[in-house]
Amino acid sequence: VIEIGQPEHSVITTCAYCGVGCTFKAEMRGNEVVRMVPWKDGKANRGHSCVKGRFAWGYASHKERILNPMIRASITDPWREVSWEEAIAYTASEFKRIQARYGRLSIGGITSSRCTNEETFLVQKLIRGGFGNNNVDTCARVCHSPTGYGLSQTYGTSAGTQDFDSVEQADVILLIGANPTDAHPVFGSRMKKRLREGAKLIVVDPRRIDLVRTPHVEAAHHLPLKPGTNVAVLTAMAHVIVTEGLADEAFVRERCDWDEFQDWASFVADPRHSPEAIEAVSGVPAADLRAAARLYATGGNGAIYYGLGVTEHSQGSTTVMAIANLAMATGNIGRPGVGVNPLRGQNNVQGACDMGSFPHEFSGYRHVSGDETRQLFESLWGVPLDSEPGLRIPNMLDAAVDGVFKGLYVQGEDILQSDPDTRHVAAGLAAMECVVVQDLFLNETANYAHVFLPGSTFLEKDGTFTNAERRIQRVRKVMPSKSGKADWEITLALAHAMGFNMNYAHPSEIMDEIARLTPSFAGVSYAKLEAEGSVQWPCNEKAPLGTPVMHIDGFVRGKGRFMVTEYVATDERTGPRFPLLLTTGRILSQYNVGAQTRRTENVVWHEEDRLEMHPHDAEQRGVQDGQWVKLASRSGETSLRALITERVAPGVVYTTFHHPGTQANVVTTDFSDWATNCPEYKVTAVQVSASNGP
Ligand code: SF4
Numbered sequence: 001v002i003e004i005g006q007p008e009h010s011v012i013t014t015c016a017y018c019g020v021g022c023t024f025k026a027e028m029r030g031n032e033v034v035r036m037v038p039w040k041d042g043k044a045n046r047g048h049s050c051v052k053g054r055f056a057w058g059y060a061s062h063k064e065r066i067l068n069p070m071i072r073a074s075i076t077d078p079w080r081e082v083s084w085e086e087a088i089a090y091t092a093s094e095f096k097r098i099q100a101r102y103g104r105l106s107i108g109g110i111t112s113s114r115c116t117n118e119e120t121f122l123v124q125k126l127i128r129g130g131f132g133n134n135n136v137d138t139c140a141r142v143c144h145s146p147t148g149y150g151l152s153q154t155y156g157t158s159a160g161t162q163d164f165d166s167v168e169q170a171d172v173i174l175l176i177g178a179n180p181t182d183a184h185p186v187f188g189s190r191m192k193k194r195l196r197e198g199a200k201l202i203v204v205d206p207r208r209i210d211l212v213r214t215p216h217v218e219a220a221h222h223l224p225l226k227p228g229t230n231v232a233v234l235t236a237m238a239h240v241i242v243t244e245g246l247a248d249e250a251f252v253r254e255r256c257d258w259d260e261f262q263d264w265a266s267f268v269a270d271p272r273h274s275p276e277a278i279e280a281v282s283g284v285p286a287a288d289l290r291a292a293a294r295l296y297a298t299g300g301n302g303a304i305y306y307g308l309g310v311t312e313h314s315q316g317s318t319t320v321m322a323i324a325n326l327a328m329a330t331g332n333i334g335r336p337g338v339g340v341n342p343l344r345g346q347n348n349v350q351g352a353c354d355m356g357s358f359p360h361e362f363s364g365y366r367h368v369s370g371d372e373t374r375q376l377f378e379s380l381w382g383v384p385l386d387s388e389p390g391l392r393i394p395n396m397l398d399a400a401v402d403g404v405f406k407g408l409y410v411q412g413e414d415i416l417q418s419d420p421d422t423r424h425v426a427a428g429l430a431a432m433e434c435v436v437v438q439d440l441f442l443n444e445t446a447n448y449a450h451v452f453l454p455g456s457t458f459l460e461k462d463g464t465f466t467n468a469e470r471r472i473q474r475v476r477k478v479m480p481s482k483s484g485k486a487d488w489e490i491t492l493a494l495a496h497a498m499g500f501n502m503n504y505a506h507p508s509e510i511m512d513e514i515a516r517l518t519p520s521f522a523g524v525s526y527a528k529l530e531a532e533g534s535v536q537w538p539c540n541e542k543a544p545l546g547t548p549v550m551h552i553d554g555f556v557r558g559k560g561r562f563m564v565t566e567y568v569a570t571d572e573r574t575g576p577r578f579p580l581l582l583t584t585g586r587i588l589s590q591y592n593v594g595a596q597t598r599r600t601e602n603v604v605w606h607e608e609d610r611l612e613m614h615p616h617d618a619e620q621r622g623v624q625d626g627q628w629v630k631l632a633s634r635s636g637e638t639s640l641r642a643l644i645t646e647r648v649a650p651g652v653v654y655t656t657f658h659h660p661g662t663q664a665n666v667v668t669t670d671f672s673d674w675a676t677n678c679p680e681y682k683v684t685a686v687q688v689s690a691s692n693g694p
Pocket residue numbers: 015016017018019020021022045049050051052053054184185186187
């Protein structure tokens with residue numbers, strides 16, 4: 001703990017980094033944080049935290065923070081500091097001018113998963129009610145949108161089924177495409193504790209993550225599959241379960257559509273899905289695959305946890321459905337200790353999705369074409385709403401390049417750095433006439449912005465975040481906004497200037513409106529959050545204190561639905577020019593593109609991004625450990641230092657993407673999930689060669 005003086009008072013609030021949602025006591029001296037102490041009563045963290053959260057307050061007062069609004073007529077002009085009034089009036093007049101010239105659909109916006117539920121709700125409300133279209137999207141587009149699609153199709157709702165406590169009753173943990181000890185450290189520790197107590201672990205991951213073998217924990221099985229073959233491996237596990245009679249028929253008959261189960265069962269039973277057939281596709285030995293499937297089906301409570309290694313593929317949605325199938329087939333759903341658990345990345349990505357940040361859905365995942373739902377929103381908001389889904393982020397960029405999309409309001413996202421195919425993102429942004437970036441720092445996207453609206457950190461506002469277990473927790477203002485306006489106040493001012501009436505004196509009033517409009521939030525209020533500490537949605541008349549475990553008596557959609565999941569190889573192929581497969585991940589000390597973590601006191605733990613290579617591949621290329629290498633793909637190239645390690649298999653290379661200089665997304669492709677457009681970040685054919693430096 002770094003101390004800078006004795007605290008005078010303290011405020012309980014929630015970490016703004018990852019989807020674990022740890023609560024902290026911010027100990028204050030005047031308006032300055034003295035230290036952040038993990039809160040013992042935090043239901044997600046129980047007094048624990050990781051290094052990122054403990055030092056998170058540092059970036060709030062970093063010298064590079066922008067505190068005044070700025071505008072410029074052209075992106076080649078210098079920025080000009082202006083008053084809030086001028087910045088808001090300029091933005092509104094530009095958006096109105098663009099719509100008058102190019103039409104109602106020519107502008108849109110992106111909500112931030114780092115902002116509060118109330119703030120993301122207001123941005124989508126401004127776009128639907130003020131812009132008059134559904135051109136709203138969010139960063140879940142590039143991370144967990146396949147979770148939304150896959151779980152909605154199979155179970156009827158877009159969220160993890162369990163609370164974190166559930167892991168304490170798991171007997172077998174099937175961990176796919178996730179590295180919780182680095183990316184979700186506090187939950188990762190709880191998982192590790194359960195493993196030390198004797199739960200069995202199956203890891204499905206191309207890389208040997210720490211949990212495969214770490215002091216006192218050794219995975220029963222590590223299936224080091226070739227990147228891009230998740231569906232093949234999961235379908236092979238289903239093959240074993242069905243053909244060896246390991247399915248829980250009683251559960252399936254009672255809880256699922258029996259006809260669809262039979263169709264699915266005969267599909268997976270086909271010999272072409274056997275582990276022996278899939279070994280050649282995935283590289284996973286058939287015997288290991290069989291043993292892992294048997295353990296998951298027969299080892300007691302089987303709990304599945306997964307991350308972006310599942311979703312960020314061209315078959316991301318198919319993989320989520322394959323996971324949902326496995327849990328239903330074995331009866332591992334609807335009680336503590338089991339379930340399907342997406343480990344959501346950002347602090348409020350679950351909430352941003354819940355709040356209607358998608359172009360086809362209102363809050364609570366209800367389609368914009370539903371007349372009854374739309375009329376409910378129209379009657380409360382007092383404006384007609386569009387029944388046609390709007391544009392997703394990649395479609396907005398395509399339309400910009402085509403000259404028909406001209407204005408974008410970006411709330412707390414850096415799409416130039418975080419979205420795939422950087423050159424295409426830059427081309428789209430450059431083609432727009434008014435790009436508005438609302439953020440803490442001049443990020444990479446701001447290079448293409450005409451308006452910069454300084455945002456506020458989580459320490460400077462009231463609101464709520466929803467973590468990966470659907471837990472809604474209070475974010476409490478511990479200091480005044482350094483820029484003069486919290487993000488919700490900025491959106492409110494912009495709505496007024498656009499002629500769209502929104503009136504709230506405090507974020508609690510926004511939550512009251514969310515509760516009126518969203519059945520799964522109907523019982524949520526700030527008063528309840530103060531009384532209970534937190535609640536997990538659905539929270540309504542049926543479950544006034546929330547729902548830790550879902551689908552206990554029945555699935556949200558009624559009967560659980562088995563989906564046929566045919567494996568289709570990605571179009572991204574290796575060949576003589578690009579013979580290796582690149583996949584990516586995170587390290588413990590850094591958070592995503594590092595905009596915040598690089599500006600905090602935990603600098604001693606900061607590391608550069610390295611390219612992990614197997615010794616065999618390194619030797620073939622004459623690459624030494626620590627040497628600079630060129631990483632090239634069909635999309636572009638970048639340079640970084642090599643780390644020679646057997647964590648990755650021959651033929652696979654791996655890097656993190658925390659430092660802007662790494663430019664990992666210069667090499668990633670523009671392939672994406674067939675259902676949701678989630679980019680295929682996790683599979684890129686590359687070549688690596690020794691170089692002298694960047
Ligand atoms: Fe907890 Fe995640 Fe914050 Fe770490 S980064 S303190 S695990 S919420």
